[in-house]
Amino acid sequence: MLGHKEKKAKKNEAAVDETQVQNNDSYLGDPDNIIECDGLVKIYKTDEVEVMALQGLELNIKRGDLIAIIGKSGSGKSTLLNMIGGLERPSAGKMYADGKDLFAMSDKELVEYRRHTVGFVWQKNSRNLLPYMTAVENVQVPMFFDKTNKSDKEKRAIELLTMVGLEDKINSYPAQMSGGEQQRVAIAIALANNPKILLADEPTGAVDSKTSNMIQDLFRKLNEELGITIIIVTHDISLANKVGRVVMISDGKISTEKIMKEDYRNKINELSSESFAAEDSHEEYSVLDKAHRVQINEDMLASAGIDTNKVKVKVVDGQIIITKE
Ligand SMILES: Nc1ncnc2c1ncn2[C@@H]1O[C@H](COP(=O)(O)OP(=O)(O)O)[C@@H](O)[C@H]1O
Ligand SMILES: [Mg+2]
Numbered sequence: 001m002l003g004h005k006e007k008k009a010k011k012n013e014a015a016v017d018e019t020q021v022q023n024n025d026s027y028l029g030d031p032d033n034i035i036e037c038d039g040l041v042k043i044y045k046t047d048e049v050e051v052m053a054l055q056g057l058e059l060n061i062k063r064g065d066l067i068a069i070i071g072k073s074g075s076g077k078s079t080l081l082n083m084i085g086g087l088e089r090p091s092a093g094k095m096y097a098d099g100k101d102l103f104a105m106s107d108k109e110l111v112e113y114r115r116h117t118v119g120f121v122w123q124k125n126s127r128n129l130l131p132y133m134t135a136v137e138n139v140q141v142p143m144f145f146d147k148t149n150k151s152d153k154e155k156r157a158i159e160l161l162t163m164v165g166l167e168d169k170i171n172s173y174p175a176q177m178s179g180g181e182q183q184r185v186a187i188a189i190a191l192a193n194n195p196k197i198l199l200a201d202e203p204t205g206a207v208d209s210k211t212s213n214m215i216q217d218l219f220r221k222l223n224e225e226l227g228i229t230i231i232i233v234t235h236d237i238s239l240a241n242k243v244g245r246v247v248m249i250s251d252g253k254i255s256t257e258k259i260m261k262e263d264y265r266n267k268i269n270e271l272s273s274e275s276f277a278a279e280d281s282h283e284e285y286s287v288l289d290k291a292h293r294v295q296i297n298e299d300m301l302a303s304a305g306i307d308t309n310k311v312k313v314k315v316v317d318g319q320i321i322i323t324k325e
Contacts (some may be wrong), residue, residue, distance in 0.1 A: 029096050034197060034229050035061040035084060039290070040093035042079050042252070053079040054090065055252035059288060061231065063196075066223040068240045071249035077233035078123070078201055084231065085199050086114045088177070098196055115145070119190030121183070121200040128186035129174045135161055135185045138171040142192040142224060160188040163225075164218060180211035187218065191228075198222070200232045204239055216242050255295040258282035266277040296322070 001158050029036045043053040053076045061067055069105045072078050079099065082088040083095060086102060095102045098117055105113060114203075129138050139157035161170050164184040174182055183203060190198055200219070204212035220242055223230050232239065240246040244265065246258040286294045301307070305324060312323050 016307075018038050027101075027110050030060070030251070031099060032062055033060045033096070034063040034098055035059070035231075036094075036096040037080075037083075038094040038096075040080070040083065040095065041091045042076070042083070042088070042104075043091045053252055054083075054093075056093070056255055056289070057249075059247065059254055061229065064223070064227050064229055065245060066220060066230045066243055067232070067245045067247065068243040069231065069239055069247050069249055070237055071233075071235065072237055075249045076252040077235075077249055079252075081199050081201050081231065081233050084197070085118050085120055117195055118197045118199055119193065119195035121186045121190045121198070121203050123201040123203075123205055125174075125179070125186065127205065128189060129182060131174050132172045133138045134173055135166060135188075138174075138185055139188045142189060146193075149152055157188070159194070160191055161185070163191075163222070178211070179207045180214060183207060183211075183215055184218065187215075187222070191222070191226075196229060198228050198230045200230070202234050202236075204234065204236060205234060209238070212236070212239065219243075246282060247287070250295070253289065253295075254287050255297075256284055256286050258284045261263055 016194065037057055037059045039056040040054045041052070044051045055076075057076070068075055069080065071118055079088060083090060083102075084097065086097075086105075089103055096111075100109075100113070101114070102110075104284070130141065133207070136154060136157045139160055140153045143153045143156070148156075158167070158170055161167060164187050166181060166184050166188070167178060169181060169185075174179075174185070177185070187200075187203075190200075199221075202217050203219075207215070216239060219230050219232065222228060232243070234240075239259070244260045247254050247273075248256045248258075260282050261280075286296075288294050304322070306322070308324060312325065314321055314323075
């Protein structure tokens with residue numbers, strides 16, 4: 001079987017002049033992936049300072065995945081999410097979203113993309129909700145340009161609020177709701193236009209751990225019931241407990257990845273959130289970049305007694321061993 005990259009190369013061979021006619025219909029990647037990031041670089045220039053927020057990031061996300069991207073503050077999470085949301089352009093690199101070259105889109109296509117392909121749950125609740133509107137009115141805001149009539153919009157808004165468990169809050173104003181309830185309205189708003197991808201930036205940043213668990217469960221339910229791809233970025237490692245795939249971003253690159261163990265996946269519905277321990281639930285992998293580089297964290301280096309910048313790498317019995325001498 002050909003790998004993804006080889007498939008790309010083969011297709012390139014077959015259509016030598018493809019680049020000249022490349023438009024949004026000539027997709028060369030893997031159709032199973034809803035997102036493909038290839039060598040994403042983002043440099044912010046402010047006065048004399050340059051910040052490299054993304055440093056050649058590679059990441060593929062499968063259709064229908066629920067994925068958490070975890071990293072410290074300043075590691076590039078929001079930059080990446082805004083790029084996937086079509087709000088930010090890279091300094092270099094490519095991204096395919098739902099089979100389309102995102103950075104080759106015209107402004108008009110980009111507006112369509114933002115309106116129909118992605119839904120955003122913002123970090124700041126004030127960015128999600130309008131304070132002078134009730135929950136059911138807030139959810140109808142993104143439907144403004146739709147041709148459906150008023151009562152259909154309202155019906156859909158009520159359905160969405162019911163889906164997120166807020167059927168008894170439809171006429172409440174944001175100030176009359178708890179932080180967790182406001183977050184759930186924000187999720188209903190993000191779903192209003194039936195997007196293929198739900199993007200959430202620190203969705204549990206401002207709520208307590210019980211509410212955070214409830215929101216995690218809601219994301220899982222929406223992912224299962226609607227089949228929608230959900231991408232959550234957060235610095236909160238506990239948010240990843242019930243997520244099948246967790247990737248770690250550090251210094252603008254994906255460093256390690258955790259995949260939920262199969263036996264956990266099977267019993268996840270029977271377990272309460274509190275009984276989850278990330279160490280038992282996920283298997284951790286280090287991610288090789290395109291040049292086969294791998295990051296070794298400081299704890300590992302320290303426990304192996306490696307304190308120099310040169311190491312010996314050798315293969316012993318089919319295993320790669322890294323030592324100081
Ligand atoms: N608009 C901007 N102008 C200048 N620097 C920025 C801007 N946005 C983000 N940065 C910088 O880029 C880096 C990554 O930021 P960000 O993606 O917001 O990280 P995270 O969401 O992981 O906290 C940080 O060093 C941040 O200060
Ligand atoms: Mg951020």
